[in-house]
Amino acid sequence: MRFETFVLERQQSIWENKVDYNLSESGVHPGSLNSLFDKKFVDKINNTELTYGFTEGSLNLRKAIADIYDKTNPDNVQVFNGSAEANMVACLTLLEPGDEMIYMVPNYLQIQGFSKGLGVDVKPFYLHESLNWKPQLDEIKNLVSSKTKMICICNPNNPTGSVLSKNMVFEIGDIARQAGAWILADEVYRGAELSGEECTSFWDIGYDRTIVNCGLSKAYGLPGLRLGWSIANEDYIQNAWATHDYTSIAVGRLSDAIATHVLQRTNRKKILTATRTTLRKNLDLFQKWLDHCPGRFRFIPPEAGAMAFVYYEFDINSTKLVEKVRDEVSVMLVAGDWYGMDRYIRFGYGAKQDDLKVALDRIDRVFNTL
Numbered sequence: 001m002r003f004e005t006f007v008l009e010r011q012q013s014i015w016e017n018k019v020d021y022n023l024s025e026s027g028v029h030p031g032s033l034n035s036l037f038d039k040k041f042v043d044k045i046n047n048t049e050l051t052y053g054f055t056e057g058s059l060n061l062r063k064a065i066a067d068i069y070d071k072t073n074p075d076n077v078q079v080f081n082g083s084a085e086a087n088m089v090a091c092l093t094l095l096e097p098g099d100e101m102i103y104m105v106p107n108y109l110q111i112q113g114f115s116k117g118l119g120v121d122v123k124p125f126y127l128h129e130s131l132n133w134k135p136q137l138d139e140i141k142n143l144v145s146s147k148t149k150m151i152c153i154c155n156p157n158n159p160t161g162s163v164l165s166k167n168m169v170f171e172i173g174d175i176a177r178q179a180g181a182w183i184l185a186d187e188v189y190r191g192a193e194l195s196g197e198e199c200t201s202f203w204d205i206g207y208d209r210t211i212v213n214c215g216l217s218k219a220y221g222l223p224g225l226r227l228g229w230s231i232a233n234e235d236y237i238q239n240a241w242a243t244h245d246y247t248s249i250a251v252g253r254l255s256d257a258i259a260t261h262v263l264q265r266t267n268r269k270k271i272l273t274a275t276r277t278t279l280r281k282n283l284d285l286f287q288k289w290l291d292h293c294p295g296r297f298r299f300i301p302p303e304a305g306a307m308a309f310v311y312y313e314f315d316i317n318s319t320k321l322v323e324k325v326r327d328e329v330s331v332m333l334v335a336g337d338w339y340g341m342d343r344y345i346r347f348g349y350g351a352k353q354d355d356l357k358v359a360l361d362r363i364d365r366v367f368n369t370l
């Protein structure tokens with residue numbers, strides 16, 4: 001089993017803690033325990049014994065997660081170390097060499113790279129910039145065959161921030177149902193919609209072979225907790241729990257306790273409202289920055305997430321451009337190349353606003369020389 005390099009994560013691993021300003025993130029800037037929670041709760045965390053946790057996630061946490069979705073109970077929930085682990089476990093649990101997967105592109109390429117390493121045949125379907133980064137559903141229909149084991153969706157999408165309409169979600173559900181294929185929906189950006197309205201979850205289509213993966217890293221701004229989950233039918237959850245015994249046993253005890261608190265209905269609402277307020281303000285600042293250099297960029301604003309996926313007119317390769325920005329002004333960006341899409345850059349605009357302003361000024365200094 002050989003895994004291709006996961007270029008985006010590798011680059012972040014090397015550089016994100018070395019640069020002055022990290023605009024390679026796709027979530028809002030995280031806070032500390034003291035800044036986010038009251039003293040009573042922080043004391044509770046301070047006094048929690050660091051035993052192993054619950055390998056499926058504590059019942060209270062699974063109840064809080066189930067409460068986010070319709071017609072869901074804790075037996076439909078497995079808790080993971082980030083949605084990345086939820087994605088990995090789904091592949092390990094369901095896929096075999098020679099299986100066929102239909103995969104949304106562009107995308108966070110974890111599932112594609114991991115599945116290829118497992119010997120899966122990955123067939124892309126595309127989001128089109130001319131359609132505001134939406135798909136042509138006929139493309140999916142034409143790719144599906146009797147060998148299709150899984151259709152993989154990232155909604156809201158990384159890197160474009162586009163969101164599928166409710167109709168599209170249901171239509172993709174129908175395509176999967178007719179093929180008897182699994183749907184693996186990575187919904188880690190759900191909750192970070194700029195409109196304030198939570199997008200339709202693939203869970204809502206009511207199709208038994210659906211796995212919805214999500215977590216606290218993006219919309220909730222808590223990536224350091226490494227907390228994610230899968231929602232699926234009870235049989236799949238039992239199988240995923242058994243696979244998880246091999247991967248990381250359990251999530252951290254403290255992460256489970258903090259996540260349970262964060263996902264209580266009123267707390268969740270408060271956190272997501274704060275995220276959206278930050279995103280709207282920062283996107284406004286970012287859009288003004290783009291607008292002051294007309295002719296340089298083409299940009300469809302995101303509907304969700306702290307990512308702006310921008311086409312640029314400069315005559316330079318995207319990896320070279322982000323390296324130049326990183327080396328000359330110590331700001332990290334994401335190259336379109338890392339998504340297989342040269343001439344695009346992904347700007348993470350979820351940073352603290354003062355940092356975002358300084359980072360954009362610094363980027364300007366480089367762009368003005370091109």
Ligand SMILES: Cc1ncc(COP(=O)(O)O)c(C=O)c1O
Pocket residue numbers: 026081082083084085108154158186188214215216217223226227228
């Ligand atoms: C679409 C998508 N899925 C999963 C992940 C991994 O997130 P987590 O921190 O929840 O493991 C990311 C991270 O950028 C992502 O963009």
